[in-house]
Amino acid sequence: MTAKIMIVEDNEMNRDMLCRRLERRGYETCFAADGLQAIEQAKALLPDLILLDLSLPEVDGWEVARRLKAESCTARIPIIALTAHAMAGDRDEAIAAGCNDYDTKPIEFQRLLSKIEGQLPSSERISPAAPSAD
Ligand code: MN
Numbered sequence: 001m002t003a004k005i006m007i008v009e010d011n012e013m014n015r016d017m018l019c020r021r022l023e024r025r026g027y028e029t030c031f032a033a034d035g036l037q038a039i040e041q042a043k044a045l046l047p048d049l050i051l052l053d054l055s056l057p058e059v060d061g062w063e064v065a066r067r068l069k070a071e072s073c074t075a076r077i078p079i080i081a082l083t084a085h086a087m088a089g090d091r092d093e094a095i096a097a098g099c100n101d102y103d104t105k106p107i108e109f110q111r112l113l114s115k116i117e118g119q120l121p122s123s124e125r126i127s128p129a130a131p132s133a134d
Contacts, residue, residue: 003124004028005116006047008038008064014105018051021109026126035059039067042074049119051112054083054094062097069098078119082107090097097128 009015012033019029022102030045030089032038036058042050050068061081068074081094084105091102101115117125 001124002026002028003048003120003126004030004045005039006042006045006050007031008033008035008050008061009053009054009078010034011053014053014107018107025113035064040063042068042077043071046073047077048124049075050079050098051116051118052081054090055083062093064095065086065097065099079111080115080119 005020005022007015007022007029009031010033011016015031015033024039030047032041035056037121038052038056040049041058054062056064059067061083065079065081068077068079077111078100079098081090081097081099081100081102082105083090083094094102100119103112103115109118
């Protein structure tokens with residue numbers, strides 16, 4: 001079974017790049033471009049994992065995480081927070097808001113992949129033998 005990863009990112013270039021790289025790796029992807037869309041789409045599509053930019057229009061990433069973790073249908077979806085802010089407090093705030101892990105931008109794809117795989121059940125991970133140009 002292929003895991004579906006939802007990318008929540010308001011920067012179109014970053015979003016498209018991440019979608020492409022994850023799809024090339026073998027994951028299914030879907031996306032949201034702001035916080036409200038993220039909440040609606042997460043409930044509608046029930047992805048296996050969410051990559052969540054913290055700095056988002058409409059509703060910020062911390063609030064998105066709090067709302068998804070408060071809903072029974074989305075509470076168990078692992079969330080990896082992504083932020084460009086190299087602030088020490090961001091990680092703690094993201095975890096306090098319910099995020100399961102955290103990574104910083106600019107994205108180092110291999111590092112992010114290992115965090116993604118660390119959050120997915122082994123049956124949903126892409127095998128390490130899968131071809132990857134990354
Ligand atoms: Mn952003």
